[in-house]
Amino acid sequence: xxxxxxxxxxxxxxxxxxxxxxxxxxxxxxxxxxxxxxxxxxxxxxxxxxxxxxxxxxxxxxxxxxxxxxxxxxxxxxxxxxxxxxxxxxxxxxxxxxxxxxxxxxxxxxxxxxxxxxxxxxxxxxxxxxxxxxxxxxxxxxxxxxxxxxxxxxxxxxxxxxxxxxxxxxxxxxxxxxxxxxxxxxxxxxxxxxxxxxxxxxxxxxxxxxxxxxxxxxxxxxxxxxxxxxxxxxxxxxxxxxxxxxxxxxxxxxxxxxxxxxxxxxxxxxxxxxxxxxxxxxxxxxxxxxxxxxxxxxxxxxxxxxxxxxxxxxxxxxxxxxxxxxxxxxxxxxxxxxxxxxxxxxxxxxxxxxxxxxxxxxxxxxxxxxxxxxxxxxxxxxxxxxxxxxxxxxxxxxxxxxxxxxxxxxxxxxxxxxxxxxxxxxxxxxxxxxxxxxxxxxxxxxxxxxxxxxxxxxx
Amino acid sequence: xxxxxxxxxxxxxxxxxxxxxxxxxxxxxxxxxxxxxxxxxxxxxxxxxxxxxxxxxxxxxxxxxxxxxxxxxxxxxxxxxxxxxxxxxxxxxxxxxxxxxxxxxxxxxxxxxxxxxxxxxxxxxxxxxxxxxxxxxxxxxxxxxxxxxxxxxxxxxxxxxxxxxxxxxxxxxxxxxxxxxxxxxxxxxxxxxxxxxxxxxxxxxxxxxxxxxxxxxxxxxxxxxxxxxxxxxxxxxxxxxxxxxxxxxxxxxxxxxxxxxxxxxxxxxxxxxxxxxxxxxxxxxxxxxxxxxxxxxxxxxxxxxxxxxxxxxxxxxxxxxxxxxxxxxxxxxxxxxxxxxxxxxxxxxxxxxxxxxxxxxxxxxxxxxxxxxxxxxxxxxxxxxxxxxxxxxxxxxxxxxxxxxxxxxxxxxxxxxxxxxxxxxxxxx
Numbered sequence: 001x002x003x004x005x006x007x008x009x010x011x012x013x014x015x016x017x018x019x020x021x022x023x024x025x026x027x028x029x030x031x032x033x034x035x036x037x038x039x040x041x042x043x044x045x046x047x048x049x050x051x052x053x054x055x056x057x058x059x060x061x062x063x064x065x066x067x068x069x070x071x072x073x074x075x076x077x078x079x080x081x082x083x084x085x086x087x088x089x090x091x092x093x094x095x096x097x098x099x100x101x102x103x104x105x106x107x108x109x110x111x112x113x114x115x116x117x118x119x120x121x122x123x124x125x126x127x128x129x130x131x132x133x134x135x136x137x138x139x140x141x142x143x144x145x146x147x148x149x150x151x152x153x154x155x156x157x158x159x160x161x162x163x164x165x166x167x168x169x170x171x172x173x174x175x176x177x178x179x180x181x182x183x184x185x186x187x188x189x190x191x192x193x194x195x196x197x198x199x200x201x202x203x204x205x206x207x208x209x210x211x212x213x214x215x216x217x218x219x220x221x222x223x224x225x226x227x228x229x230x231x232x233x234x235x236x237x238x239x240x241x242x243x244x245x246x247x248x249x250x251x252x253x254x255x256x257x258x259x260x261x262x263x264x265x266x267x268x269x270x271x272x273x274x275x276x277x278x279x280x281x282x283x284x285x286x287x288x289x290x291x292x293x294x295x296x297x298x299x300x301x302x303x304x305x306x307x308x309x310x311x312x313x314x315x316x317x318x319x320x321x322x323x324x325x326x327x328x329x330x331x332x333x334x335x336x337x338x339x340x341x342x343x344x345x346x347x348x349x350x351x352x353x354x355x356x357x358x359x360x361x362x363x364x365x366x367x368x369x370x371x372x373x374x375x376x377x378x379x380x381x382x383x384x385x386x387x388x389x390x391x392x393x394x395x396x397x398x399x400x401x402x403x404x405x406x407x408x409x410x411x412x413x414x415x416x417x418x419x420x421x422x423x424x425x426x427x428x429x430x431x432x433x434x435x436x437x438x439x440x441x442x443x444x445x446x447x448x449x450x451x452x453x454x455x456x457x458x459x
Numbered sequence: 460x461x462x463x464x465x466x467x468x469x470x471x472x473x474x475x476x477x478x479x480x481x482x483x484x485x486x487x488x489x490x491x492x493x494x495x496x497x498x499x500x501x502x503x504x505x506x507x508x509x510x511x512x513x514x515x516x517x518x519x520x521x522x523x524x525x526x527x528x529x530x531x532x533x534x535x536x537x538x539x540x541x542x543x544x545x546x547x548x549x550x551x552x553x554x555x556x557x558x559x560x561x562x563x564x565x566x567x568x569x570x571x572x573x574x575x576x577x578x579x580x581x582x583x584x585x586x587x588x589x590x591x592x593x594x595x596x597x598x599x600x601x602x603x604x605x606x607x608x609x610x611x612x613x614x615x616x617x618x619x620x621x622x623x624x625x626x627x628x629x630x631x632x633x634x635x636x637x638x639x640x641x642x643x644x645x646x647x648x649x650x651x652x653x654x655x656x657x658x659x660x661x662x663x664x665x666x667x668x669x670x671x672x673x674x675x676x677x678x679x680x681x682x683x684x685x686x687x688x689x690x691x692x693x694x695x696x697x698x699x700x701x702x703x704x705x706x707x708x709x710x711x712x713x714x715x716x717x718x719x720x721x722x723x724x725x726x727x728x729x730x731x732x733x734x735x736x737x738x739x740x741x742x743x744x745x746x747x748x749x750x751x752x753x754x755x756x757x758x759x760x761x762x763x764x765x766x767x768x769x770x771x772x773x774x775x776x777x778x779x780x781x782x783x784x785x786x787x788x789x790x791x792x793x794x795x796x797x798x799x800x801x802x803x804x805x806x807x808x809x810x811x812x813x814x815x816x817x818x819x820x821x822x823x824x825x826x827x828x829x830x831x832x833x834x835x836x837x838x839x840x841x842x843x844x845x846x847x848x849x850x851x852x853x854x855x856x857x858x859x860x861x862x863x864x865x866x867x868x869x870x871x872x873x874x875x876x877x878x879x880x881x882x883x884x885x886x887x888x
Contacts, residue, residue: 041704041708041710042708042709044547044708045544045545045546045547046546046704047517047546047788048516048517048540048543048544048545048546049517049518049540049788050518050540051518051519051786053521053786054521055521064493064494064495064496064497065495065496065497065498066497066498067496067497067498067499067500068498068499068500068501069498069500069501070500070501071501071502071503071504071521071522072501072503072521072522072523072524074522074524075501079501082499083498083499086497086498086499086573086577089497089574089577090494090497090577092493092494092495094495119543120543123543123545139709139710140708140709140710142708142710176709176710176825178709182826183712183825183826184823184825184826185823185825223828226830226851226853226886226888227678227888253490256490256491257490257491257596257598257632258491258596258632258634259596259598259630259632259640261638337500337502339496339498373820373821374820374821375818375821376817376818376820376821376832378640378817378834380632380638380639380640381638381639381640381670381848381849382638383832383834383848383849384832385817385818385821385830385831385832385851386821387818387820387821404823404826404828405823405826405828406828406830407818407821407822407829407830407831407832407851408830409818409830409832409849409851411849454851454888455830456829456830456831456851456853456888457830457853458828458830458853458854458855458886
C-alpha cells in the first residue's frame with residue numbers, strides 16, 4: 001500500500017513509545033480508501049467525485065482506552081504518542097482479550113476491479129439508468145453510484161500485522177410519482193463486496209419498470225389499518241426486522257452497559273423453536289462482509305439464536321473478555337478516525353419449511369408487508385420500530401388490495417415468540433448502512449416470516 | 460498554504476472556490492459510570508470547486524501542509540474533473556459582508572488542557588456514580604472541540620471563522636422489575652458549569668423512572684400536546700419538503716411559497732444569527748452571509764431553504780443554507796430551527812402529552828404519512844402524571860400541522876432546535 005510512510009519504521013516507533021509510556025497493549029490502523037461517487041437527478045448530474053484518503057487511527061489500552069487519529073500522515077507519530085498519553089492518564093480496570101499474534105494478508109477478490117473502469121463509463125451507467133426511469137407521472141428520478149477500495153494495514157503490540165483489501169460497491173435509484181393528488185416513492189438498491197461484475201449482472205430495465213410501476217400504483221393505495229395484526233414479512237422486511245428486533249440487543253457493548261433486555265439470558269429460550277438467527281461476516285460478496293474486523297480479529301459466523309435459544313452475543317476484544325465469550329470479530333469502525341464498536345455484519349433468519357402460499361393461507365385478517373424503510377430500537381426497553389415500503393391486505397388467506405408504506409412496532413420478547421411460520425426461501429441481499437454514532441456497511445435478510453406486530457396505519 | 464493554493468488558482472482561467480477546515484477535539488465516553496474511552500482527534504483539509512466552461516469539478520485533500528507540487532496536482536486534477544463532470548456550474552456567491560455572530564468561540568474551550576478536560580469527564584463519571592441510585596445504570600459522553608473554517612473564491616470572497624463546541628449526554632437504564640430508559644442531550648458553544656452536567660444526569664434518571672413506570676395506553680384520537688422534542692420529529696418530516704434541491708428536482712410537495720401548510724398560529728424560522736447557539740454561523744459553506752429566513756409565517760409557507768446553486772436554478776433568493784465539510788460539496792441544510800412561541804399556557808395542560816418519539820426516518824416526507832413509536836408520554840389528570848410508552852403516534856404531517864390548536868409560550872432548546880409545546884389533534888394506537 002503506497003502511502004508515503006514506511007510501515008516498519010512506524011511499527012518500531014510505536015514499540016518505542018509504548019515502552020516510554022508503559023502501555024501494555026496498543027493497536028494501529030493505517031487506512032487508504034480510493035472512492036468514486038456519482039449522483040444524478042432528472043438527468044442533471046449533481047455530483048461526480050473521485051478521491052483518495054489516507055489516515056491513521058491509534059488505540060492504546062491501560063485498563064481503559066485512549067484513542068487518537070490524524071488524516072495527515074506527517075502527524076502519524078504524534079497520533080501514536082497522543083493515544084498512549086491518554087491511556088496512561090486513564091488507568092481504568094477493564095480487561096481485554098489479546099490472544100496470539102496474527103500475520104496475514106487477506107484480499108476480497110473481484111472479477112473486474114472498479115478502479116479499472118473509467119469514470120466516463122460510470123457516468124454512462126448513471127445516465128442509462130436515469131433514462132430507463134423516465135415515464136408518465138414520474139416527477140423525480142434519482143440515481144446514485146458509489147464504490148470504494150479500502151486497503152488497511154493493522155498492527156498491534158502483540159506482533160500482529162494484517163493487511164486487508166476490501167472492495168465495496170453500492171448503487172441504486174428511486175422514482176417519485178405524482179398524481180391523484182398524491183406523491184409516492186419507490187426505490188431499489190444493489191451492492192456488495194464485489195467489483196464491477198456486480199453492476200454488469202443487474203437487469204436495470206426490469207428493476208426500473210418495477211420501481212415505476214410500484215410508485216405509480218401507490219398513488220392509488222390506501223394507508224393500512226392500525227392496530228395489532230398478523231404480518232407476513234417479505235425477505236427484505238424480515239432483514240430489517242431481525243436487525244432491529246434482535247441484532248442491536250445482542251451487541252455485547254449494550255449487554256455490558258445494562259442497556260440490553262437480552263443481558264443475562266444466554267441459554268434461555270427467547271423465541272419460537274423454529275427460529276435460528278445468524279450474523280455472518282464471511283458470506284461471500286455480501287455488503288456487510290469482511291475478513292478481519294478493525295481489532296485484527298478474524299471474522300466469524302455467529303449463531304445468535306439456535307432453535308429459539310439465545311446462544312451468543314456479537315462481541316469485540318473488550319466484551320469477549322468481560323463476558324467470557326470466544327471472540328467473534330465484530331469490532332468495526334466507520335473509518336481510521338473512529339474507535340471500533342460492536343457491530344453487526346450480515347444478519348439473517350435461517351430458512352424454515354413453510355412455503356409462501358401456506359403462510360398466507362394461515363392469515364384470516366392481516367397484512368403482507370414488503371421492503372425495508374429502516375428502523376430503530378430501544379435495546380434496554382426492548383421496543384423497536386421498522387418500516388415497510390408497501391404491502392397488501394390479507395383476508396381469509398387471500399392477498400387483496402395494495403396498501404402504502406407504514407412503520408410497524410413490537411416488543412423484542414413478545415415478537416420473537418409470536419413468530420408462527422418461517423419460510424423456505426432465504427434471501428440475503430439488501431445492502432445498507434447501520435448507524436450507531438458511526439455508519440458501517442451491513443446486509444440482512446431471511447425468508448418470508450409470519451409474526452404479529454403493531455401496525456401504525458392511518459385507518 | 461491557502462495563499463499559495465489561491466496564487467496557483469489565480470493563474471488558471473477558471474472560476475474557483477476553496478473551502479478549508481482545521482480543528483481538534485477531545486471526547487469522552489462513560490460506561491457504567493466509569494470513564495472507559497477517551498480520545499483526542501485532529502482534522503484538517505481542503506475542498507476545491509472549479510467552474511470551467513459551464514461545468515463544475517470538485518475534489519479534496521486532507522491536511523493543510525502541502526508542498527507546491529501537491530497543490531498544483533490538486534488543482535490540475537480538479538480542473539480535469541470539471542471538464543469531464545457534466546455537473547452544471549451556476550457560479551459562486553459574490554459574498555457581501557457578513558455580520559459576525561457573537562458567542563461562537565470560547566477561549567476557555569480552545570485553551571483547556573486535555574488533562575483538565577479528562578479530569579472533568581472523570582468528575583462527570585464520579586457524579587453519575589453518586590447520583591445513580593439503586594437499580595440504575597448510567598452512561599454518557601462529554602465532548603469539547605475547536606475549529607476554524609474558511610472559504611475563498613474567484614469573486615473576491617475571503618472569510619474565516621473560528622468556533623468552539625461542547626456537548627453532553629447522559630443515558631439512564633432502570634434495571635429492576637420493569638425496565639425503563641431515559642436520556643438527555645445538549646450542545647453548546649461555550650464551556651458549561653458542572654451543574655449543567657449534573658442536570659443532564661438527573662434529567663436522564665427522572666425520565667428513566669417515568670419510563671419504568673409506563674404502560675401501554677389504549678387507543679386514542681383527539682387533542683394532545685407535543686413536547687418540543689416530539690414536535691421537532693414531526694416538523695422535521697415537513698422540513699424535508701423545503702430543501703431547495705428537493706423542490707427543484709420534483710421531490711417536494713411544494714413548488715412555490717405561498718401555500719398554507721399549517722394552522723395560523725405556527726411560525727417557523729431558520730436563524731443562524733442567534734448568538735452562542737450550536738447551529739449559528741456568520742457565513743455559510745459557500746461564504747454567503749447567514750440570515751434569518753422565515754420558513755412558515757402564521758401557517759403560510761414563506762420560503763424554501765436554499766444555497767447559491769439551487770437559488771439560481773429556482774430563480775429565488777439565496778438563503779445562505781449551504782452546509783458542508785471539506786470532504787463534500789455544499790448541500791442544503793438548516794442552521795437553528797426556531798418555532799416562534801405563541802400565547803397559550805400549555806405547561807399545565809391536562810390530557811395526553813407526548814414527550815419523545817422515535818423512528819422518524821421511517822416516515823414518508825412526500826406523502827406526509829408517519830407512524831412513530833412513543834418513547835415516553837404521559838396522561839396528566841388533576842396535576843398527576845401517568846406515564847405511557849410503546850404505543851404508536853400515527854398521522855399525516857400535513858394534516859397534523861393544519862390541526863394545531865395552540866402554540867405554547869415557553870420555549871425549550873435542544874441542540875439547534877428551539878420550540879414551545881404545541882397542542883394539536885393526533886391519533887395513538
